Amino acid sequence: MKKRILPLVLSGACLLLLFLQAPAGKPVVNISKIQIQTGLLTAKLVMEADGPLSVENVFYSPDAKKTLIMDVMGAQALQAPIIPTAEAGFIRDIQIQKSGETDVRFFIELSERVPCRLVSDAGRTILEFAKIPKIEGAYPMDAETQSRLESSPRSQIVLQKLDYNQTAEAVSFKADLTGQAVTQVFALENPPRLVVDLFDTLLSARADVRPALNASSPVQRLRVAQFQNEDPAITRLVFDLKESGLYSLDSQGDGLVVSFFTPNTASKTEKAEPEVNATKIEPPPPMPAVKTPEPELKSESKSVEISNPPSITEVKADPAPKVVESSPQEKRAALIPEKKTIAGEEAGYSGEILSIRVKDADLRDVVLYLADFAGLNVTFDPEVRGIVTLNLQDVPWDQILDVVLRQNKMGKTIEGNILRIAPINVLIREEEDQRKLRESRELAGPVLVKTFTLSYSKAKDVMTLLRSKLSTQGEMIVDERTNTLLITEVKDKLDLIEKLIAVVDTPTPQVSIEARIVEATATFIRNLGIQWGFKGISDPFYGNATSVSFPNKVLIDGAQIPTGIVTKGIGGPLGGYAINLPAPAFNTAVGFSFANVLDTFRLDVALSALETAGEGKIISLPKVTTQNNQQAEIIQGRQIPVQTVANFTVTTRYVNAALELRATPQITAEGTIIMTVEIQNNAADFANLVNGIPPITTQSAKTTVMVPDGGTTVIGGIYRTEDSVTRERVPFLHQIPILGNMFKNFARTKQQRELLIFITPRIVR
Numbered sequence: 001m002k003k004r005i006l007p008l009v010l011s012g013a014c015l016l017l018l019f020l021q022a023p024a025g026k027p028v029v030n031i032s033k034i035q036i037q038t039g040l041l042t043a044k045l046v047m048e049a050d051g052p053l054s055v056e057n058v059f060y061s062p063d064a065k066k067t068l069i070m071d072v073m074g075a076q077a078l079q080a081p082i083i084p085t086a087e088a089g090f091i092r093d094i095q096i097q098k099s100g101e102t103d104v105r106f107f108i109e110l111s112e113r114v115p116c117r118l119v120s121d122a123g124r125t126i127l128e129f130a131k132i133p134k135i136e137g138a139y140p141m142d143a144e145t146q147s148r149l150e151s152s153p154r155s156q157i158v159l160q161k162l163d164y165n166q167t168a169e170a171v172s173f174k175a176d177l178t179g180q181a182v183t184q185v186f187a188l189e190n191p192p193r194l195v196v197d198l199f200d201t202l203l204s205a206r207a208d209v210r211p212a213l214n215a216s217s218p219v220q221r222l223r224v225a226q227f228q229n230e231d232p233a234i235t236r237l238v239f240d241l242k243e244s245g246l247y248s249l250d251s252q253g254d255g256l257v258v259s260f261f262t263p264n265t266a267s268k269t270e271k272a273e274p275e276v277n278a279t280k281i282e283p284p285p286p287m288p289a290v291k292t293p294e295p296e297l298k299s300e301s302k303s304v305e306i307s308n309p310p311s312i313t314e315v316k317a318d319p320a321p322k323v324v325e326s327s328p329q330e331k332r333a334a335l336i337p338e339k340k341t342i343a344g345e346e347a348g349y350s351g352e353i354l355s356i357r358v359k360d361a362d363l364r365d366v367v368l369y370l371a372d373f374a375g376l377n378v379t380f381d382p383e384v385r386g387i388v389t390l391n392l393q394d395v396p397w398d399q400i401l402d403v404v405l406r407q408n409k410m411g412k413t414i415e416g417n418i419l420r421i422a423p424i425n426v427l428i429r430e431e432e433d434q435r436k437l438r439e440s441r442e443l444a445g446p447v448l449v450k451t452f453t454l455s456y457s458k459a460k461d462v463m464t465l466l467r468s469k470l471s472t473q474g475e476m477i478v479d480e481r482t483n484t485l486l487i488t489e490v491k492d493k494l495d496l497i498e499k500l501i502a503v504v505d506t507p508t509p510q511v512s513i514e515a516r517i518v519e520a521t522a523t524f525i526r527n528l529g530i531q532w533g534f535k536g537i538s539d540p541f542y543g544n545a546t547s548v549s550f551p552n553k554v555l556i557d558g559a560q561i562p563t564g565i566v567t568k569g570i571g572g573p574l575g576g577y578a579i580n581l582p583a584p585a586f587n588t589a590v591g592f593s594f595a596n597v598l599d600t601f602r603l604d605v606a607l608s609a610l611e612t613a614g615e616g617k618i619i620s621l622p623k624v625t626t627q628n629n630q631q632a633e634i635i636q637g638r639q640i641p642v643q644t645v646a647n648f649t650v651t652t653r654y655v656n657a658a659l660e661l662r663a664t665p666q667i668t669a670e671g672t673i674i675m676t677v678e679i680q681n682n683a684a685d686f687a688n689l690v691n692g693i694p695p696i697t698t699q700s701a702k703t704t705v706m707v708p709d710g711g712t713t714v715i716g717g718i719y720r721t722e723d724s725v726t727r728e729r730v731p732f733l734h735q736i737p738i739l740g741n742m743f744k745n746f747a748r749t750k751q752q753r754e755l756l757i758f759i760t761p762r763i764v765r
Contacts, residue, residue: 028102029053029075036091040142041186043090045108045127049075053125055118058246059263066113070106070127077104090131113244114187115194130187130194139228145184149199149232157181157201159235162224171217172259175237177201180251187244194239194247196258197227201235218242218260351398357391363408364421370401371419381422384410438492447473448494452485457505459483465504466497508627510764511665511673515757517620517681519699522752524613529583529745531569531606533559533576542598559604572604581728581745583608620681622661625764631664640684642693657684657696665761671709673761678702679716701757709763716757723750 029051037044047053057071077096093109112132119126133140141149157179165172181198188195203226220240227236239260250257354373358366363386371378374397386408392400405412411427413420454462459478463485470476474489487497538544538554545552559574569582573593582589586608595602626632637658644651662678679701684694701716729744736743 027051027074031072031075031077031104034077034094038090039131039144041131041133041140041184042142042144043129043131045091045094045129047125047127048123049125052120055125058116058118058127060113060244061107064109066110068106068108068110068116070108071099072104072106074102075104076102090129112187112189113192115192115241115244115247117247117249130185132187132189140186141184145182145199149182152182152200154200154232155179156233157198158204159198159201159224160204162222166214166217168216168262170259170261171219172257173219173222173237173239174255174257176255180253181256183249183251183256185249192241192244194241196237196239196249196256198235198237198256199232202226202233203235216262218245218262349396349399349402351396353394354397354400355393355395356400359389361388362386363388363404363410366404367401367419367421370397370404373397376414376417376419378419378421381420381426383423383426384421386410446491447488448491449486449488450494450498452487452498452501452505454483454485454501454505456507459485462501462504466500469493469497469500508629509667510625510627511667512623512625512762512764513632513661513663513665513675513677514621514623514760514762515661515663515677515679516759517618517622517659517679517699518754518756518758519618519620519681520752520754521616522614524750525585525610525748526612527583527586527608527610527745527747529569529581529586529608530742531572531577531580531582531608532604532742533572533574533578534601534603535559535574536601538600542600544598544600559602569608570606572606574602574604577604577606579730579743581730581743582606583610583745584726584747586610620659622659624661624663626663626665628665628667631662633660633662635660637682638684640694640696655696656680657682657694663759667763668706671763672706673709673763674704674706675759675761676704677715677759679757679759699755705759707759707761710760712758712760714756715759716755718753718755720753721751724748 029049031047031049031053033048035046035048037046053075054073055070056073057069059069061067061069076098090111091108092111093107095107095109097105097107099105108127110129114130114132116127116129119128157177159175159177161176163174163176165174175198177198181201184197184199186195187193203224218241220242222240223238225236225238226233228234237258239258241260245263246261248257248259248261250259351374354370356369364380364384366388367380368378388404388407390400390404392403401412405421409424410421411424413422413427460480463476463478467476471490471493474487474493476488477486478484479486485501487494489497534556535558536554536556538546540553546554558578559572560576568580569577570589570591572591587610589606589608591604591606593602593604622634622636624632624634635656635658637656637660639654640657641652641654644653658680660678660680660682664676666674668674681699683697685697686694688695699718703715705713705715707713726747727744733743734740
């Protein structure tokens, strides 16, 4: 018994020793449940685990723009999430992969790229997404916010001040409030924005903060406005973001802190709420350099009452320098002349986006509000009067100003940062006086004489273009020998003409046009024919008389061709054939002649046949180079003289039997080429002369096509097939099975013709 217990004791001691010597590893947290909760303005990914989760990285994938990646350290997922059908429009898919022995990585595919934040609540880790609302009309409010608003004590809260703090990890904005306000967060797009609404909150006039955000800040600008005055009062904070990313929202007793983290930081979820100063983590994989144009920044605003204009504060980031590389399309478009503004200014609206709604407001109050929004000083002429009623959403402020002034027959001038409003007739009268003053100064100024030697344009053509730009004292003379313009003009006009000449006298790009004409021919001919005849005689002379007294002598002759009919095919020993159906054309003939000893019966047979097959291909390759919008022509071939007689006068004219290419290219602004092409491939047919003159076989195409630079297009194609079968036969007898072939011949001719015309233009660089 002791011998059995001793090995068990020794084995247990060894296992205990190994257990004591094994290193104590870090415990692995098991994610037991993953759920998705949907709301009107939020979507939440709720993870329940048996311990706190350590989230290291939360960032959007550089390859898949709408896929959020989240790294969880020291954890493992026991259950894959099930996405509800109602949420399929936002959270489309969730995949979990192991990124190490004890680490997992979440791939969350979204329908929109929106800001998100991490929250830890009662043993749960929540990844909350601020959805983009798709609601028009009523103010969007989800059920959770509505419940918190109804359960909270209703008292007016005042936003007194905004503070700002920026570190290498995050940028934080603190709103000093007189109480704890109910908040609602949602996202907007184009450009990406995060909107934070504070309910039962009024904006104090003392709220003023204008920090200078640097280029590394994830926030480009902050705007604060009184969104809604009536119950409930709503103060709105709009954060214009460079891109959607991780943020935190911390409600404190004395205010609200909103923090935005740089792409290489993340929030630890061991704490109840993410702190403003986030812990620095390892950066995500480097993103490739993707150059995309910055979207036009829009500000989110609703109804604005002019009688009590809201206090709007802005935070703008210092613009970072941009490095833009030329694309192949831009390099190709380098040959295309760009649009230039020689004189005057191009009209356009580039002001900041604004929404405004007023009813029966004074014109001067509206203009004062717009000028204050744009940071301009304003002065009004005494005649400025008017009433304004309008409702505009997301319109540039300078366009709103033009609309308001146009409705009231007013105009504006901007000198520096001073905006002047006056009636249109006053501005027109002043502009006319200024024009007359400029003209008088021009006439009183010195007259200069300058010569311009042109390199790429005809001086005569340029003079026609610029003659309308001369003043009353101006004069322009052309020296065609040296292609020079001699211009006498005042200085201001002379400067303008010099700029125009610099634009007009530029080299014209050239286009090389290559055409390819492929003509293929295939011919097949097969002829089969037969000729046969016979002769038989029964006569006492040959000793083969019949056994009757009448007829005692018989002659059967089926080989003679009646006199007057031309014999076809080959001649036989009997002088002809009864069945004379040779091949229409043949180069092979075989004859057979059969007879008895006395030659009293003879049978002659002749077979004729012909089979011909041929293939041919002709490739013509004309090529020509010409300038843009100039016709090019190239001809290669021969001319056929044709004589006509009229009134005893012989006239000789020449007709082209040649390959001709005529093309006029036009280079477009996109780098493509529009061509008017005419191709003729004419050839003389000397096999069918008419009065000694060969007819002309014509192949031509004329069209207008657009082709990319270096591209090839087919501008024409002809495919022709001829298949003919001819049979000659003896009536009725040709229908006899098998033997009927002795009473007919056969001829078949098959011909195929194919013509293709390709054209390839290239811009000469």
